[in-house]
Amino acid sequence: MTVYALETSGLTKQFAGFTAVSDVGLRVRRHTIHGLIGPNGAGKSTCFNLLTKFLAPTRGTILYEGADISRAGPAEVARMGLARSFQISAVFPHLTALENVRAALQRRRGESFDFWRSDRILKRYDADARALMAEVGLTGWEETLAGEMPYGRKRALELATTLALAPKMLLLDEPLAGLGQEDVGRIAALIKRAAEGRTVLMVEHNLNVVASLCDVITVLTRGKILAEGDYAAVSANPAVQQAYLGEMAEPAHV
Numbered sequence: 001m002t003v004y005a006l007e008t009s010g011l012t013k014q015f016a017g018f019t020a021v022s023d024v025g026l027r028v029r030r031h032t033i034h035g036l037i038g039p040n041g042a043g044k045s046t047c048f049n050l051l052t053k054f055l056a057p058t059r060g061t062i063l064y065e066g067a068d069i070s071r072a073g074p075a076e077v078a079r080m081g082l083a084r085s086f087q088i089s090a091v092f093p094h095l096t097a098l099e100n101v102r103a104a105l106q107r108r109r110g111e112s113f114d115f116w117r118s119d120r121i122l123k124r125y126d127a128d129a130r131a132l133m134a135e136v137g138l139t140g141w142e143e144t145l146a147g148e149m150p151y152g153r154k155r156a157l158e159l160a161t162t163l164a165l166a167p168k169m170l171l172l173d174e175p176l177a178g179l180g181q182e183d184v185g186r187i188a189a190l191i192k193r194a195a196e197g198r199t200v201l202m203v204e205h206n207l208n209v210v211a212s213l214c215d216v217i218t219v220l221t222r223g224k225i226l227a228e229g230d231y232a233a234v235s236a237n238p239a240v241q242q243a244y245l246g247e248m249a250e251p252a253h254v
């Protein structure tokens with residue numbers, strides 16, 4: 001068995017002749033938190049969308065747990081345990097937080113979400129849904145409509161609905177974007193906890209959090225891998241410093 005949960009080779013995406021991702025060989029070791037960083041326009045989102053199968057590669061291969069998923073669709077890779085969270089939210093604003101988590105649990109069991117289901121059947125999922133909510137610090141928020149939750153709590157709910165799918169690997173797209181300082185710490189701690197026994201790949205702009213959460217960091221610039229290693233190594237790399245023009249920060253403690 002390979003030590004990598006996710007492995008790409010020669011991964012390339014062109015848009016009308018413009019190469020946004022160029023010959024990327026990314027290897028994400030199982031049970032690590034791997035950060036994908038880089039300045040604006042580096043190709044992070046395009047790379048992320050290729051990995052989550054929202055975009056098809058122009059060239060190259062993607063292996064997930066040793067299986068070639070280069071041509072698989074998003075639903076297929078989700079069934080294989082590769083789940084995407086944040087930014088594209090799976091949260092229904094007009095349902096309560098508990099109903100959202102319950103709906104996600106139903107989806108995982110292959111039941112279509114059905115508003116007319118009997119109370120008795122829905123209650124079957126209550127205990128698991130409440131446990132997941134407790135795991136992300138949302139005890140007491142069960143009856144609040146998702147659309148009325150504060151931003152940071154909604155992020156926690158999104159994480160709970162993703163964890164309800166029992167993923168083996170989480171792909172997180174800027175999980176801390178738009179959060180206030182207090183929420184940043186809380187969500188970073190949740191990501192760390194969710195990563196136990198799983199593999200996490202996250203695209204993130206907040207370098208303090210990347211520094212404290214990520215075991216390995218890949219730096220992209222102009223669609224190519226510029227550097228890779230732990231935060232100390234990549235932040236000391238002159239080419240990375242040049243690309244970031246002094247943006248690299250001291251690690252914070254989460």
Ligand SMILES: Nc1ncnc2c1ncn2[C@@H]1O[C@H](COP(=O)(O)OP(=O)(O)OP(=O)(O)O)[C@@H](O)[C@H]1O
Binds near residue numbers: 015019038040042
């Ligand atoms: N659908 C598209 N069509 C044409 N060009 C695109 C498309 N999507 C992305 N690009 C281009 O590819 C390059 C990489 O964009 P991408 O969004 O992947 O970078 P990024 O590192 O995520 O940037 P940011 O940090 O600003 O989100 C950019 O020059 C962008 O303009």
